[in-house]
Amino acid sequence: MTNPRWHILREDSAVTIARQLPVRFDLAVTARFAAPHPVSLTALAHQIRQDIWRALQRLRGFSPVVRVAQAGAAIAVEAGGRCAGPTGGAADRIAMVLDSPSNRQRWLAHARRRT
Structure with missing residues (x-):
């Protein structure tokens, strides 16, 4: 197994x-909510990364990267990552993960508990 850190x-x-x-963002989708x-930005970024990985784990050569920034009363997210090959609709799958109201609610609840 590779380095888990x-x-x-x-x-x-x-x-x-x-x-x-x-x-490196070979593939990137942005969202704001x-x-x-x-909230804990670190906890929020980890939750988003986990869901992005679940959506794209079969994408060969994919390594997720998530950037979360506080922008006033909003959160700006850039999610995507490195891709070693063709992305084949991966941006659409990332957008679906980021735009899901239930995901956002779960992420924010988790990140609030971590503050």
């Missing part, structure tokens, strides 16, 4: 989680 890059009001450095309460 994730690289967590923290900036002023943003967190990026990647398996490999340097961070409201976060009325303070």
Whole structure:
């Protein structure tokens, strides 16, 4: 098994989680949603990464990268990652994961508990 650790890059009001450095977005989808309460950006990024991985784990050569940033009362998310080959509709699958109201509700509830 390969190294199970994730690289967590923290900036002023943003967190990026990647398996490999340097961070590379060969494939990227952005989303923005409201976060009325303070949340742990790291916990939120990990939850999003897990769901992106579940949606794309059969995509050969895919390595997820998620960047989450606080933007006032909103959260800006950039999700995607490295791809070694053709992406074949992967952006649409990532967009579906990010746009799901039930996913967002679950992610925010988890991230609120971690603050």
